[in-house]
Amino acid sequence: MKIKEIAEKIEGKVITGEDRLDEVVEKGFAADLLSDVLALTEESSCLITGITGPQVIRVAEVLNIPLIIIARGKQPSKALVESARAAGIPVILTNKTVFETCGILYSNGMKPCKIKIFHGVADESSSFVD
Amino acid sequence: MWEEKFRLVYRVKPMDLASAGSASSQIKVELQRNGIEEDVVRKVGIICFEAEMNMILYSTGGKLKVEVWPDRIEILAEDDGPGIEDLQKAMEPGYSTAPPWAQDYGFGAGMGFPNMKQNSDVFDVETKPGEGTRIHSVVYRSKDNETP
Amino acid sequence: MKLHNIVEAIGLKVFNPGVPNYGNIEISGGYASDLLSDVIAGLSKGDIWITIQRHLNIIAVAKLKDAGAILIAKGLEPDKNVIEKATEEGVILLGTNLTTFEAAGKLYNLLKYGEVR
Numbered sequence A: 001m002k003i004k005e006i007a008e009k010i011e012g013k014v015i016t017g018e019d020r021l022d023e024v025v026e027k028g029f030a031a032d033l034l035s036d037v038l039a040l041t042e043e044s045s046c047l048i049t050g051i052t053g054p055q056v057i058r059v060a061e062v063l064n065i066p067l068i069i070i071a072r073g074k075q076p077s078k079a080l081v082e083s084a085r086a087a088g089i090p091v092i093l094t095n096k097t098v099f100e101t102c103g104i105l106y107s108n109g110m111k112p113c114k115i116k117i118f119h120g121v122a123d124e125s126s127s128f129v130d
Numbered sequence B: 001m002w003e004e005k006f007r008l009v010y011r012v013k014p015m016d017l018a019s020a021g022s023a024s025s026q027i028k029v030e031l032q033r034n035g036i037e038e039d040v041v042r043k044v045g046i047i048c049f050e051a052e053m054n055m056i057l058y059s060t061g062g063k064l065k066v067e068v069w070p071d072r073i074e075i076l077a078e079d080d081g082p083g084i085e086d087l088q089k090a091m092e093p094g095y096s097t098a099p100p101w102a103q104d105y106g107f108g109a110g111m112g113f114p115n116m117k118q119n120s121d122v123f124d125v126e127t128k129p130g131e132g133t134r135i136h137s138v139v140y141r142s143k144d145n146e147t148p
Numbered sequence C: 001m002k003l004h005n006i007v008e009a010i011g012l013k014v015f016n017p018g019v020p021n022y023g024n025i026e027i028s029g030g031y032a033s034d035l036l037s038d039v040i041a042g043l044s045k046g047d048i049w050i051t052i053q054r055h056l057n058i059i060a061v062a063k064l065k066d067a068g069a070i071l072i073a074k075g076l077e078p079d080k081n082v083i084e085k086a087t088e089e090g091v092i093l094l095g096t097n098l099t100t101f102e103a104a105g106k107l108y109n110l111l112k113y114g115e116v117r
Helices: A003-009 A034-038 A055-063 A078-087 A098-107 B022-033 B038-058 B112-119 C003-010 C036-042 C057-064 C080-089 C100-113
Strands: A013-016 A027-030 A045-049 A068-070 A091-093 B006-012 B062-068 B072-079 B122-128 B132-140 C029-032 C047-051 C069-072 C093-095
Touching (some): A003 A091, A045 A055, B006 B038, B022 B062, B112 B132, C080 C093
Parallel strands (some): C029 C047, C069 C093
Antiparallel strands (some): A013 A091
């Protein structure tokens, strides 16, 4: 799905990265905790989140995340908008919840990204498996 | 051939949650600019980000150091305390002692150490309650160099 | 939709099936968040709360908001004391290997279109 189509489907507003609206994003990932995002093993997934601080953009930079969707009607901090603009990363705001945003994009064909699964409560013997 | 090429050092301030990741994203840019391989940059970026977040939230401040060698990147995160009470617990995925308010900043997934370990070729942590924590990580730059 | 239909359709794990009458709980929607303050503000009664949080606080929050169930994503498992507390409080704890995104997508489709797709 093109970024502009994503924005339409979730009735969102693009606030940065307006020059990248024709880029295609095929996968999605939802998280509110940065380490959960940092555990992502695949690039090219968009991030659907409820955090609004500039740290999100720094994670996106480190992981080459192509699009950030801020849900739950939250207003991003000024620092986030500035960082996103400087990094050229598109940000979409939507009043829908993270749940609805995931639901709408999933039902429109957006794919989940692959993750590493940790089975159970880890001890020394547990390991990552795909 | 085994000489260090360059070194990046950042001071990490405690409790400055809004700056989380600023050192790491600068490190990423510096490594990219110096032509370090993309997958290596990504791994180092993730390790630094986690180390940086830990220092901000839990320590009284510390230093994040990245050394670039021809065959590897060395990451050293050292803080001045207070050390980790139960390191074994801290290594468990999902275990976190982050206070609920810190979650609003995205902290406290309990994936810090697991993420660092996952992206490192060599990973060790030394910690002493009351003193400090020292995280050492190595990421090799290519398969051929794994046994220098 | 009844909880047991959802558990079957998506293939969810139930950590505490001993909670009386669990399968008949009526589920009306979903809420996905790892931020307790957002859940307290936004979750509606009868929602399945999708999260990767597994600490004891989630039980109190689910209880406070009358969540239909808690679904822990990404293959993570709660500690025994969390499961025990959930059972004591009558809160259903579910698990899945899916990410929050995919679990939310499937639940959304199921509730909206009657199938997981």
